[in-house]
Structure formats: structure tokens, C-alpha cells
Amino acid sequence: NERHYGALQGLNKSETARKFGEQQVLVWRRSYATPPDPLPAGDPRHPAGDPRYAALRTEELPAAESLKDTVARVVPFWEKEIKPALASGRKVLVVAHGNSLRALVKHIDRIGDKDIASLNIPTGRPLVYEFDKAMKPIRHYYLGDAREIEAAKAAVAAQGKAAK
Incomplete structure (x- = not known):
């Protein structure tokens, strides 16, 4: 998983927003250090x-994660693999889930x-x-x-809003 959403794992985003409120879902999904309930x-x-x-012990597995946890996994990969490849002149294509990309862009x-909470990376658009x-x-x-990119960013920003 790119990030374990804890008690929100597998739930519909708009139904979750209706149940807990859009602001709380925004904090869980987009803030840097606040994970959902485990x-x-x-x-x-x-x-x-x-x-x-x-092969892992239960204690080694996340029960919930924040973006901060995703950053802790992504940055070492950037430093060890991606950055040296780029520095040597190679072209690198990174294909990943939104949170992993947000973690990489943050770094x-x-x-x-x-400020990271307001970053909306459009799905499937090359950056x-x-x-x-x-x-x-x-x-x-x-x-x-x-225009299509801005619309895609807006669609990402609208995720987690309660259905009307």
C-alpha cells in the first residue's frame, strides 16, 4: 500500500465525509502528520x-499512517535510487499512487x-x-x-467531499 488509511481503509470517501464531516476527512487524508484512527x-x-x-510481525505492520509515514518510506528511495540516476543523466519515470507522489513532491x-495539505496532484497526468x-x-x-490539468486537480481536491 502507498499509505494505510487505518479505520478508513476501503471506505467510500464521500460516505466517510458525510459520517465524520468533510473537514475531519480532509485532515485525515491531506494533513502531514495526522493519521486516521488505527x-x-x-x-x-x-x-x-x-x-x-x-513474514512480518504484527507490530511491524502499520495500523494507520499519515503522509509523514509515506515520506519516511519515499525519501530514502529518492536518495538511493532516483536522485543518483537523474544525477548521472538518466531519464527516470516514476509511476506511483497520489500519496507517494505527494511525498516525493513535498521533499x-x-x-x-x-502547505502540503493543499497540493493536488492530478491523477494520470505526467509531471x-x-x-x-x-x-x-x-x-x-x-x-x-x-484546462484539463486544472480540471483534474479540482477533481482530486473534491475527493472526500460529502455527496449532495
Whole structure:
């Protein structure tokens, strides 16, 4: 998983917003350090019941995660794999879920913990970064029609709103 949503795992976003309120769902989904309520180990949605994690102890598996936890996994991969490949002149394509991409963009662009909540990365739209020799970002941009990209960002921002 890109991020374990704890007690929200597998729930419909708009129904969850109706039940808990849009603001609370926004905090759980988009804030940097606030995870949703954790799943108990006996819950069938807990990763302890997933055979892919059979080699791990239950205590090693997340019961809920924040974006901060995702950043803790993504940044070492950036530093060890992606950044050196780019620095050597290679082109790198990163295909990932939204939270993993938000974590990576937060790190690359040095977005503050509070400001990251408002970052909306449109689904399925290529984001191109250009770096200087010191691997500092010079600029980034999305490929595609600007209006379509803005509409896709708005659609991401609308996720987690209660159905009318």
C-alpha cells in the first residue's frame, strides 16, 4: 500500500465525509502528520491478515499512517535510487499512487508540513521536473492541456467531499 488509511481503509470517501464531516476527512487524508484512527489487529482490513506480509510481525505492520509515514518510506528511495540516476543523466519515470507522489513532491520542492495539505496532484497526468547540476529543481510542469490539468486537480481536491 502507498499509505494505510487505518479505520478508513476501503471506505467510500464521500460516505466517510458525510459520517465524520468533510473537514475531519480532509485532515485525515491531506494533513502531514495526522493519521486516521488505527485498525485493530483482528480487523480483516489490517495488513496482518494479508499473506504478502506473513513474514512480518504484527507490530511491524502499520495500523494507520499519515503522509509523514509515506515520506519516511519515499525519501530514502529518492536518495538511493532516483536522485543518483537523474544525477548521472538518466531519464527516470516514476509511476506511483497520489500519496507517494505527494511525498516525493513535498521533499523535492521543500513544501512545508502545513502547505502540503493543499497540493493536488492530478491523477494520470505526467509531471516533469528539470534539475540543475546540484539536483535542485529548476522548474516542473504537467504535460497536457492546461484546462484539463486544472480540471483534474479540482477533481482530486473534491475527493472526500460529502455527496449532495
